[in-house]
Amino acid sequence: MKIQMQVIEVINPCNGEVVGVCPRATENDAAKSIEAAHEAFKKWKKVSVAERVKLQHKAAEGMRKHAEELAQIIANELGRPIAGCLTEISRSADLLDFYAEEGLRLKGEIPLHNIEGEKALIIREPIGVVVSITPFNYPITLLTMKLGAALVAGCTVVAKPSEDTPLSTVRLGQIFEEVGYPENVFKVITGYGHEIGHTLIEHPLVSKIAFTGGTNTGKRIGQAAAAHNKRITLELGGQxxxxxxxxxxxxxxxxxxxxxxxxxxxxxxxxxxxxxxxxxxxxxxxxxxxxxxxxxxxxxxxxxxxxxxxxxxxxxxxxxxxxxxxxxxxxxxxxxxxxxxxxxxxxxxxxxxxxxxxxxxxxxxxxxxxxxxxxxxxxxxxxxxxxxxxxxxxxxxxxxxxxxxxxxxxxxxxxxxxxxxxxNNIHRSYHDVPFGGVKQSGMGREKGRYGIEAYTELKTIYLNY
Missing domain, CATH: 3.40.309.10 (Aldehyde Dehydrogenase; Chain A, domain 2)
Known part of the structure; x- marks a missing residue:
């Protein structure tokens, strides 16, 4: 007997109508996604930065090519006026381009110790598999703030969008595949956080959790991540x-x-x-x-x-x-x-x-x-x-x-x-400067070179010759 896949119905908040469905993932599904991303990471981290940058620019162009389609999806699942949805896609594509170019400027260091026959090399390495958990309000922008930095740094990403607005993220994942990203470098998993969150956060192959959402949820994620010594970026509530x-x-x-x-x-x-x-x-x-x-x-x-x-x-x-x-x-x-x-x-x-x-x-x-x-x-x-x-x-x-x-x-x-x-004015945050909060509004920063560095680990190599 064929077992029917469970799904999540996505509701239009304007009229209560179902505008689409997506899979309701289980903890087993989450584990498989993480394992697949980990296998992909072994190869992706060895891809040259120039090639990663080239692909990320292609992804940005793919978003612009499909801007009307993506905006229509967001408008239907979120209810935001279509003009604002188009702006979200445009700015998100620009952010991918910015991260791509900034990725070319990541550098290591060689301190001038002036010790004969010895050098200390400080290098940056990608942190590993990243789990991105994002809310409904800006489903693409808040994802690309994490995704663009992680991918160009050499990490792989498992993205879990809000169950209220998952359709746009699913389509974005397809666009990344269409422009040539290797399989499982960017995976999207849809489901309820209370059902799959434990696996996404605590799985041993996950190196970092990047979360945007409520402060109480962020605290729980931070506690769980700390218990397993995982890196985190938390962009939480505001007042x-x-x-x-x-x-x-x-x-x-x-x-x-x-x-x-x-x-x-x-x-x-x-x-x-x-x-x-x-x-x-x-x-x-x-x-x-x-x-x-x-x-x-x-x-x-x-x-x-x-x-x-x-x-x-x-x-x-x-x-x-x-x-x-x-x-x-x-x-x-x-x-x-x-x-x-x-x-x-x-x-x-x-x-x-x-x-x-x-x-x-x-x-x-x-x-x-x-x-x-x-x-x-x-x-x-x-x-x-x-x-x-x-x-x-x-x-x-x-x-x-x-x-x-x-x-x-x-x-x-x-x-x-x-x-x-x-x-004396209020406008959108710029792509080249850090964004994040203090006190109960979060931990860490996104955007700018600071956002990319957050997806790397420093390693010191002592070289004697």
Whole structure:
């Protein structure tokens, strides 16, 4: 009797319809994938860097060639507007190209000890099999941050995407095969983390786990990896503050915060979650935020709207719970705050851009990650108070400050406990600089040469001649 393979149904968060299926892997499947990647590593680590670079550029071009297809897949499984999905593919392809070129610049060293007949050689070697575990919100970007660095360094990768958005990662794996990557150098395994996570993390042939996701899950992965002495990169939760000083350009600051805070329906880790505004401009600034937020449109990803739905009920509930908590503790909702209903919205998880004014640190919206389109705003009276409030968090992924006085802005940026700080603008992180967090927001850095070095081990060779 033929045993039917178990599958995961991928649901469109706009309407609840099934948009595809993927295999529901078992622990045995995970083990086989790791073993296959380990066998592939034995050959891949010996491939010249020039050849790895050549293949990675081909993969980037393959992504651009199939950009419309990949974007359509993401739009259907995530619900994000199609324009944002196309941008994700474009930026991810650019990141692969950047990593490829940076891979050519990896170097070893020979210290000048000046000892006759002796040299010490410091070289870098690929770390081995890497397990990449990524969330739903940017399924391709967050994978390529790991994948591009690991592959060009000579590692092989087993990727486990979120069960909410696996289809785009599966298609990306096929594209890598199509451009000529050797079998099992980049493998994709789909399944539920609670069913296969133990094997992916603790298998003896895995050398490193690269994880992006929630802080609690990251802690468990870190503990399990430490028990087996495995390397880790953890990019975890965020609760990022923005400080708007008395002399800030209100138009610029409000536009940047609203654009960034509500992008992807608030579903990303370094979004603006809480805003501190100097008391002298507080009401004016909140009014401007409300004006801009109310111009944002919600709908299906193919309607030309600004925002789509939240991915599922579990993530959606964060926004609802935080709004209720803030209201109970004395805040006011200046716009949004209730789930959208009607023919366009009833089958999906649509929550409007929401601004919670008169917030304080007794409220969840100011202390817990929302991962939804809700921003808390509170006033402050001095810049030192603003710094204290911004750092009053277990998280430390990103922070933002707006001030026309660059001395003030730089002092604040240096004082913030965060891995990245933006001054007077908010844009995407660059490919050539490190990205990651401090405190409970993670461990290690991605992007730039720092991201590639994280997939290598240093070895010292003592040479006598």
């Amino acid at each position: 990022s503050p923005a400080v708007v000083c008395a002399d800030a350009n209100i138009e610029v600051a409000a536009a940047a915060i609203v654009r960034h805070g509500f992008a992807n329906s608030g579903q990303f880790c370094y979004r603006v979650n809480r805003v501190y505004v100097h008391a002298s401009i507080y009401e004016l600034f909140v009014d401007k935020m409300v004006e801009l937020a109310q111009k944002l449109t919600l709908g299906s990803p193919f309607s030309g709207c600004d925002m789509g739905p939240i991915i599922n009920q579990k993530i959606y509930q964060n926004s609802e719970v935080q709004v209720a908590d803030a209201l109970e503790k004395g805040a006011s909702i200046r716009t949004g705050g209730k789930r959208l209903t009607g023919e366009l919205y009833d089958k999906g998880w649509f929550f409007p851009p929401t601004i919670v004014a008169d917030a304080n640190h007794s409220m969840k919206v100011m202390t817990e990650e929302t991962f939804g389109p809700v921003i808390g705003v509170m006033p402050f009276n001095s810049n030192d108070e603003a710094i204290t409030l911004a750092n009053d968090s277990e998280y430390g992924l990103a922070a933002y400050v707006f001030s026309e006085n660059l001395a003030i802005a730089l002092r604040m940026a240096e004082s913030f406990e965060a891995g990245s700080v933006w001054i």
